[in-house]
Amino acid sequence: MADSNYWQRWSQSRLTRRRFLAGAATLGAGALAYTMVGCRESRPSGTPAAQETPAGPTRGGVVRAVLLGGNVFDSVDVHRAFGDPTSWLSNYVLNKIVRYKNPDTGEIEGDLAERFEIIDGANYVFHIRRDVYWQDTPITGGRQLTAEDIRWHIERQKAGRLSDGSQASFRHQSFYQQVVRVETPDQFTVRVTLQNPRGTFLDRLANYFSTVPNREATERFEKNHTVITEEAMPATGAFILRRWRSGEEIRFERNPKYFRQGRPYVDGWIYPTGLFEDPNAWRIAFEQKQVDTFYSSDPNLPKSIIDSRPGQMYEVLTGVGNTVFMHLNMNQQFKDVRLVKALHMAFDRRAAIQAFHQGLGQVSGPVPWLQEGFAIPPGDLANLDGYRTNRDEDIRNARQLWQAAGGPALGEINIKVPDTWLAVWPDTVQIIPNMLNQALGVNQFRSTRTSYNEEIIPNLFNGQFPNWFGWTSQVTGPDPRETLFSVFHPSGSQNFQKVNNPELTRLLEAAIAETDYRRAVDLVRQIQRILIDNGQYGNVVLYNYILRTAVWNYFRGALKQPPRPGEPALGYNIFAGHLTADEMWLNSNDPTFQGRANVSL
Amino acid sequence: MTAYIIRRLLMNLVVLWVVVSVVFVTTNMLPGDFALRQVATNLELQDYSQAVQEARRILGLDKPLWQRYGEFIGGLVTLDLGHSYETRRSTWAELGDRLPSTLELGAMILFFTFLISIPVGIISAIRQNTWLDFILRGFAIFNVATPAFVIAVLLTLVVLKLDLFRIDVVGRPHFWTDPEAALKLYIIPGLAGGLTSGAGIMRLLRSQMLEVMRNDYVRTAFAKGLREGTVWLRHALKNAMLPVLTVMGFSIAGIVSGQIILENMFNIDGVGRFLYTRLILRDLPPFQGTVVIIAFVVVTVNLLVDIAYAWLDPRIRYAD
Numbered sequence: 066m067a068d069s070n071y072w073q074r075w076s077q078s079r080l081t082r083r084r085f086l087a088g089a090a091t092l093g094a095g096a097l098a099y100t101m102v103g104c105r106e107s108r109p110s111g112t113p114a115a116q117e118t119p120a121g122p123t124r125g126g127v128v129r130a131v132l133l134g135g136n137v138f139d140s141v142d143v144h145r146a147f148g149d150p151t152s153w154l155s156n157y158v159l160n161k162i163v164r165y166k167n168p169d170t171g172e173i174e175g176d177l178a179e180r181f182e183i184i185d186g187a188n189y190v191f192h193i194r195r196d197v198y199w200q201d202t203p204i205t206g207g208r209q210l211t212a213e214d215i216r217w218h219i220e221r222q223k224a225g226r227l228s229d230g231s232q233a234s235f236r237h238q239s240f241y242q243q244v245v246r247v248e249t250p251d252q253f254t255v256r257v258t259l260q261n262p263r264g265t266f267l268d269r270l271a272n273y274f275s276t277v278p279n280r281e282a283t284e285r286f287e288k289n290h291t292v293i294t295e296e297a298m299p300a301t302g303a304f305i306l307r308r309w310r311s312g313e314e315i316r317f318e319r320n321p322k323y324f325r326q327g328r329p330y331v332d333g334w335i336y337p338t339g340l341f342e343d344p345n346a347w348r349i350a351f352e353q354k355q356v357d358t359f360y361s362s363d364p365n366l367p368k369s370i371i372d373s374r375p376g377q378m379y380e381v382l383t384g385v386g387n388t389v390f391m392h393l394n395m396n397q398q399f400k401d402v403r404l405v406k407a408l409h410m411a412f413d414r415r416a417a418i419q420a421f422h423q424g425l426g427q428v429s430g431p432v433p434w435l436q437e438g439f440a441i442p443p444g445d446l447a448n449l450d451g452y453r454t455n456r457d458e459d460i461r462n463a464r465q466l467w468q469a470a471g472g473p474a475l476g477e478i479n480i481k482v483p484d485t486w487l488a489v490w491p492d493t494v495q496i497i498p499n500m501l502n503q504a505l506g507v508n509q510f511r512s513t514r515t516s517y518n519e520e521i522i523p524n525l526f527n528g529q530f531p532n533w534f535g536w537t538s539q540v541t542g543p544d545p546r547e548t549l550f551s552v553f554h555p556s557g558s559q560n561f562q563k564v565n566n567p568e569l570t571r572l573l574e575a576a577i578a579e580t581d582y583r584r585a586v587d588l589v590r591q592i593q594r595i596l597i598d599n600g601q602y603g604n605v606v607l608y609n610y611i612l613r614t615a616v617w618n619y620f621r622g623a624l625k626q627p628p629r630p631g632e633p634a635l636g637y638n639i640f641a642g643h644l645t646a647d648e649m650w651l652n653s654n655d656p657t658f659q660g661r662a663n664v665s666l
Numbered sequence: 667m668t669a670y671i672i673r674r675l676l677m678n679l680v681v682l683w684v685v686v687s688v689v690f691v692t693t694n695m696l697p698g699d700f701a702l703r704q705v706a707t708n709l710e711l712q713d714y715s716q717a718v719q720e721a722r723r724i725l726g727l728d729k730p731l732w733q734r735y736g737e738f739i740g741g742l743v744t745l746d747l748g749h750s751y752e753t754r755r756s757t758w759a760e761l762g763d764r765l766p767s768t769l770e771l772g773a774m775i776l777f778f779t780f781l782i783s784i785p786v787g788i789i790s791a792i793r794q795n796t797w798l799d800f801i802l803r804g805f806a807i808f809n810v811a812t813p814a815f816v817i818a819v820l821l822t823l824v825v826l827k828l829d830l831f832r833i834d835v836v837g838r839p840h841f842w843t844d845p846e847a848a849l850k851l852y853i854i855p856g857l858a859g860g861l862t863s864g865a866g867i868m869r870l871l872r873s874q875m876l877e878v879m880r881n882d883y884v885r886t887a888f889a890k891g892l893r894e895g896t897v898w899l900r901h902a903l904k905n906a907m908l909p910v911l912t913v914m915g916f917s918i919a920g921i922v923s924g925q926i927i928l929e930n931m932f933n934i935d936g937v938g939r940f941l942y943t944r945l946i947l948r949d950l951p952p953f954q955g956t957v958v959i960i961a962f963v964v965v966t967v968n969l970l971v972d973i974a975y976a977w978l979d980p981r982i983r984y985a986d
Contacts, residue, residue: 129836137752137947139704139721147717148704234717291724292754312753337836339933339943345819346835346933352826355836518702523715662836 122621126651127333127664129356131347138311141297142290143278144222144235149539152274154309156642157317157334158300159276162191162215162255163267168641169437169625171543171582173271176643177210177301178255186262186580191215193253196324200299204282207322210301212249218277219247219257228284239558240269262578264585268544273640277301303329303646307666314338318666330650333666354661357620357651360612362489364425367615377657379628381614382425384435384638387536389417389610391480392521393603395562396528398478403470406600410451410463411504414608421490426610428452431596432545432589433609435638438582439545439589449597460504467505479532481515486535497534525561540609543639546585549592550577552604562603569595609638619655623648671973678965685961686742686954690735693950699727700751700948725751738954747955752947757955760940768936770841771859771929772921774852778860779867779917786864787871792898794876803872809865815927818858822931825854835933855928863917867910874906881905908979915971919964 140146143155164176175181178191193212201207223241227233243266246258259266269275279299286297295306303325304317315336319329337356339346344361351359352370358381360367371378393399393408418426427434430441430452446452453459467473480501482493498510515521515531524530538548551557554573555565569592576588596602614636616622623644626635637644652658701721722728729737741748747757790802809817825831831850839847878884879902887897926938933939937956944953 137703147721234720310753312750337933339935339939342943343930343933345822345931349822349826349833349932350835353832355832355834516697519697526715662832 122330122648122650123653124330124332124650126331126653127335127666128331128620128649128651129335129337129350129662129664130358131336131356131360138293138309140290141286141293141309142283143274143276143298144218144237144283145233145290147234147236149274152276153640153642154306154315155276155278155298156273156302157304157646158298158302158306159278160197160302160643161271161275161277163271164643165271165543165639165641167543167625168637168639168644169435169543171268171436171438173267176271177215177277181267183267183580186264186266186578187259189257189259189266191255191257193255194324195253197301198322198324199279199301200305200320200322202282202296202299204285204296205279205299210277211252212255213252214277214280215255216247216249217280219244227287229287237274262580264577264579264581265544265546268542269547272542273642274541302643304334307333312338316666325647328647330648335664335666351615354617357661358614358616360614364423364611364613367613371615376618378615378617380633381616381622381624381628381636382633383612383614383636384427384433384609385612386435386539386541386609386639388429388433388538388540389535389607390537391532391534391605391607392530392537393532393605394528394530395603398475398532399603401470402599402602403466404472404475404600405603405605406450406598407463407466407470407472407505408501409597409600409605410459410466411501412451412605412607413456413500413504414452415454416500417496418608418610420496421493422610425613426608428608429606431549431593431601431604431606433540433606435540435609436543436545437638438543439586441590441593449594451597451600464505467507472505473507473509476509477511478509480510480512481520481531481533482512483515483517483521483533483535485517487514493534525559528561528563530561537604540639544585545589546573546576549573549589553592553596553602564602566595566599617657617661619652619658619661621650621652667976671969674969674972678969681965682958682961686739686958687735689954689957690738691731693945693954694731694734696948698948700950701725701727703947738951742958747958748951750944750952751949757952760952761937761956761959764935764937764940766840767838767934768921768925768929768938770848771852771855771925771934771936772918774856775859775863775921775925776918778857779864779914781864782860783864783867783871787868788875788898788903790868791872791875791879802868806865806868806872809861810869812862813927814855814858814862814925815931817861818854818928818931821854821858833932838933838935851932851934855925855932855934859925859928867913867917870913871906871910874909875902878902878906904978908975911974911978912971915967915974916964919960919967 137148138146138150138154139148140151143151143159146152160176162176162178163173163181166172166174175194177193177197179194180192182190184190191212193210193215195209197210199205199208199210219241222235222237223244225232225235225238243259243261243263244257245260246256248256248258250256257266279301282297282299286292286294290297293309293311295309298306298309300306300320301324303320303323305320306315307318308314308316315334315338317334319332323329344366347356347359347361348366348370350356359370367380371380391408391412393405395402395405399405399408414428418424418428427443428446429435430446430449432440434440434443440446441449447454450462451459480497482497487493494512494514498512501510502508512534515533517535521530521533548559550573551559552561553564553566554560554570555563572588572592572595576585576592579585579588613633616634623637623641624634625637628634699722701718704721719728726734738748747761749756750760753760786802786806790799790806793799822833825833832847833854834847834851837844837847839851841848875898884897884902887901888894892901925936926942928934929936929939930942937960941953941956944950944956
């Protein structure tokens with residue numbers, strides 16, 4: 066009876082294992098043959114040469130690109146999101162009241178406001194466009210955007226309250242608390258009155274985190290704002306969020322009701338998830354035109370890819386917004402300002418750029434060079450303490466200060482390095498102490514690992530933070546005044562070093578109120594000289610490095626300077642998502658477009 | 667035999683409980699949590715602590731450890747492996763999405779493991795100390811000594827340089843949706859993983875074959891005038907395969923847990939990559955839940971291998 070069952074017979078068969086071996090051999094031979102022959106794709110032979118792009122941008126195509134800032138979204142509410150990704154994403158979908166025409170210089174133009182008037186430093190009038198409509202969803206009904214939307218946007222953040230009156234955490238509440246009144250004399254005019262003149266008010270409104278969300282959708286999802294869904298962010302901007310889920314790819318689709326005629330050029334964007342966590346996967350995707358751009362923390366890698374395909378790709382150089390700096394605790398170990406001045410001069414910025422970034426970077430004064438308008442010009446900076454190209458004078462002065470201020474008596478000094486930095490440059494724990502020990506002629510410095518989230522940030526406000534070297538907050542806008550005020554004014558929210566210099570305070574107050582650009586720049590440069598004279602008060606700005614991106618010729622983004630023969634293109638250093646959203650296009654006439662992965666939404 | 671199996675099953679439950687508890691405690695001792703990741707590194711925050719506290723309250727991370735442990739164990743009893751902090755989906759749903767990719771890659775690795783290790787191991791033993799044996803042993807040692815990801819990088823560079831075929835690392839194809847694209851995606855990590863794991867098995871099989879070949883019954887088989895191939899395959903290989911089976915059993919169990927590095931390198935959304943990203947994000951419920959599943963698979967496969975031993979070798983009998 067048992068023998069009549071096929072599966073029992075099969076299981077008892079002595080041939081089972083041999084059958085398996087024979088089968089494995091056959092399958093293996095087949096698979097290997099397929100690898101050798103079948104996988105080769107029919108491609109046109111020869112490589113197309115790079116050619117000039119046609120006169121104007123063409124429309125169409127879907128871009129697959131890198132997901133900046135990761136994809137861990139903490140909220141759908143742009144007012145309440147504490148992580149950057151939501152703000153970043155909103156720049157493709159929403160608009161701001163005003164925006165940067167050039168994010169590096171800070172030139173501002175209208176966005177939702179078609180024009181604006183600066184009555185004085187404390188009074189502003191915005192004339193809202195009449196052709197802006199919300200994406201047509203069951204929540205918005207596709208209604209027109211009016212001055213009331215702007216009023217709600219400002220007053221909600223100022224009050225820090227939800228629609229039911231309950232208090233909640235709003236990331237930029239302190240900024241909006243300077244607003245005394247928001248009036249809407251008619252449906253398309255907004256008048257804003259501030260407590261005091263604030264020369265940086267428009268700059269903050271133009272920043273990437275100042276997008277204006279839809280009131281009805283925001284309030285609908287107020288209670289569940291941490292559940293990520295595209296319904297919560299109806300668009301006014303270039304793209305509609307077609308798909309937005311945590312941990313999954315993000316899809317944008319062209320907004321047919323976008324008020325800027327002819328924009329955007331591309332039909333949509335896809336941000337695949339995970340691809341960029343491993344350089345191998347990203348490299349494969351880029352070289353095979355599944356994505357259009359590639360960069361790496363090792364600048365040699367994109368360079369080698371560009372060089373391996375002459376005439377098919379170009380190089381884009383972009384300053385990295387996360388300034389590299391050294392934070393020395395003046396509340397504890399470095400109470401004498403001469404000590405931090407000594408370290409400010411002992412640190413060899415150019416050597417660090419060479420060691421960590423193969424020379425792709427530029428030294429930064431207290432205002433990073435990315436903020437072109439306000440930074441001290443490189444030629445002038447090179448004559449100041451700590452920035453001289455000839456290091457002898459800096460080292461000599463640093464040693465004198467160190468000795469005079471009793472530096473050797475401090476004993477062992479640990480300059481900690483955050484783990485996120487060490488993951489990319491693990492030898493930093495040797496390089497930094499060696500550099501400082503050699504420059505000062507001592508053997509006091511060492512470096513160990515730390516963490517932003519566990520040791521640095523939680524201890525900033527209580528003054529117990531360690532001395533550390535790494536990235537500081539990202540440069541988010543072209544105007545440094547708010548940051549300088551916040552870090553060095555006695556009432557500043559980030560004055561962790563408890564700086565109180567009357568002359569500096571006076572200049573900071575004058576600068577923050579100044580609405581005239583030239584005078585503001587002049588004041589900021591005076592402030593920087595005081596900071597350099599005082600070793601930057603322990604906030605030792607070092608440099609900003611440069612990211613090298615490899616880009617296929619057919620991909621045309623918003624560039625400050627397009628590629629020229631023998632010269633790389635220059636990208637904008639400061640993030641302005643609206644420029645990418647509006648200006649990016651794909652040149653399907655370029656020979657390199659051939660073979661690009663066909664992507665549809 | 668039945669009593670033995672029951673005893674092993676009970677012991678497996680204890681092992682699982684220990685694994686689960688150790689994983690729960692150690693992962694909760696790791697510095698940082700998901701709330702810190704969410705609130706992110708932003709020195710501009712004025713109310714950082716408040717934001718972190720609020721995030722912890724929403725996620726339930728403000729509860730004491732013992733309470734969370736109790737909830738976790740209680741969940742396991744009802745087969746609830748928890749929900750992802752990031753996506754809010756259940757661990758089962760997340761795993762269900764990833765398991766197919768892991769099995770596809772695992773099948774590919776197993777395929778190459780068997781394809782390479784068994785024939786090479788047999789030939790190397792039969793042709794002991796010949797030039798062919800030296801070459802095959804050199805090949806095996808190279809693959810044992812070279813990590814799979816290095817082999818994968820080398821193979822990838824060859825494919826890119828020669829423009830052989832498109833590796834669809836963005837589209838994440840499956841064999842049932844686009845077999846050709848899936849084969850092109852999985853073949854390099856499959857071959858790299860297969861070479862590495864197959865090399866060890868090849869060396870083990872070779873040594874087992876050499877040992878078996880010296881036994882009397884093999885000499886007797888030859889003396890009877892049996893054909894060489896028959897002796898190797900029917901008499902020698904069967905007995906040489908017993909220890910190899912154990913190693914293969916663990917290889918299969920390892921496949922379920924995913925190939926963390928290979929999956930990352932080729933953006934394969936499998937269990938290994940899932941584990942890695944959950945740990946980096948401190949998204950602990952799905953991490954812990956997945957470890958429970960892997961532990962279950964490993965102890966179960968271990969039991970099955972032991973049972974298979976008895977089936978394959980009549981000399982082995984487990985005491986009741």
